[in-house]
Amino acid sequence: MIHLNELKEKFQDLKYLSKHERMIQVCGLLTTYFQQDNIQPIIVGGLSVELYTRNNYTTYDIDLISDGRDKFDKLLTNELGFNKEGRNWYHQELEISIEIPDNYLEGNKEKVIEMKLENGLHIYVIGVEDLIIHRLESAIVSHPDNPEWTDDYEWAERMFKIHQNDPEIMDIDYLLDAAGKAHVDHIIKKWIS
Numbered sequence: 001m002i003h004l005n006e007l008k009e010k011f012q013d014l015k016y017l018s019k020h021e022r023m024i025q026v027c028g029l030l031t032t033y034f035q036q037d038n039i040q041p042i043i044v045g046g047l048s049v050e051l052y053t054r055n056n057y058t059t060y061d062i063d064l065i066s067d068g069r070d071k072f073d074k075l076l077t078n079e080l081g082f083n084k085e086g087r088n089w090y091h092q093e094l095e096i097s098i099e100i101p102d103n104y105l106e107g108n109k110e111k112v113i114e115m116k117l118e119n120g121l122h123i124y125v126i127g128v129e130d131l132i133i134h135r136l137e138s139a140i141v142s143h144p145d146n147p148e149w150t151d152d153y154e155w156a157e158r159m160f161k162i163h164q165n166d167p168e169i170m171d172i173d174y175l176l177d178a179a180g181k182a183h184v185d186h187i188i189k190k191w192i193s
Contacts, residue, residue, distance in 0.1 A: 002032045004079060011080055014094055020055055023047055023062050026096055028121030033075070034068065041066040042105055042112055042124045044131070051115070052128050052159045052169075061088070061097035065105045065126075072100060106134065111174065128163050129175040132156045136184040147187070160191055 002010075010029055014022045024047075031041055043051070046059025066072065073089070076082035076098065082089035089098045105112070111127025135156035139147035147153045163170040172192075179185035 001036055002029065004033075007033050008079065011094075019060075019095065020050065020058075022094055022096060023059075024051075024117065024123065025119075025121070026094070026098070027062060027064070027123045028117050028119075030064075030072075030075075031123055032121055034066075034071070037068060037071060039066055039068040039071065040124055041100075042126055044101075044105075044126045048125050048131055049135070049155050049159070051125055052131065053155065053162065056158070057155055061099060064098065064100050065102055066100055067103045069100050069103065072098075106130070108174070108178070111171065113169065128159055128170050129178060132159050132175065132188075133179055133182050133184060135159075136179070136187055137182055140184065153187075156187075157191060160188070164191075 007029055010025075014025055017025060027041065027043055027047075034041065041064040043062070044065050045061075045063030046057065047062050049057040050059050073084065076089045076091075077084055080091070081093070082091045082096075082098070087099055087101070090096070105126065107126055107130030111129055113125050113127060114122055115125060116122050133156075135152040136147065139150040139153035139156065142150050142152065160170075164172065176185055176188055179188045
């Protein structure tokens with residue numbers, strides 16, 4: 001657990017880190033702080049792709065699925081110097097944007113991965129299987145006849161290829177089952193063969 005004054009001090013030190021490391025540390029600090037409220041923010045969207053592609057993908061904002069939007073709002077705007085702009089909170093000095101698009105995870109909570117950071121903090125990230133499926137669904141919506149023309153398809157395929165032989169990260173049986181329910185399993189089967 002981390003107290004508010006310590007959280008504020010640690011936020012001051014973030015400005016010396018790279019953009020990627022700043023975003024990860026912000027997530028780690030918020031995750032630790034909100035443990036006291038039994039709130040578990042889960043990283044989704046571009047930052048999760050960045051993590052699963054080992055920083056080959058680049059994003060400029062943090063998307064979190066989390067309960068307690070009102071508590072986030074109070075903490076970010078009243079205590080940590082973020083400005084609220086629509087659905088986003090933006091910190092000028094740190095150049096960090098945070099959005100909580102939903103409080104419901106579209107995917108399996110059991111597949112969420114806890115990642116330990118070098119400084120002892122931890123973060124939660126959507127399972128790579130669900131992330132791949134979401135990217136493929138987006139690719140099909142964007143280009144129904146040629147989903148492989150999209151960036152979403154490319155990143156889904158990259159994540160699959162990076163993690164397909166790592167059973168600690170990717171459960172192929174779950175991926176195929178969930179992909180079947182989302183009607184994108186034909187793509188996964190093509191990658192496997």
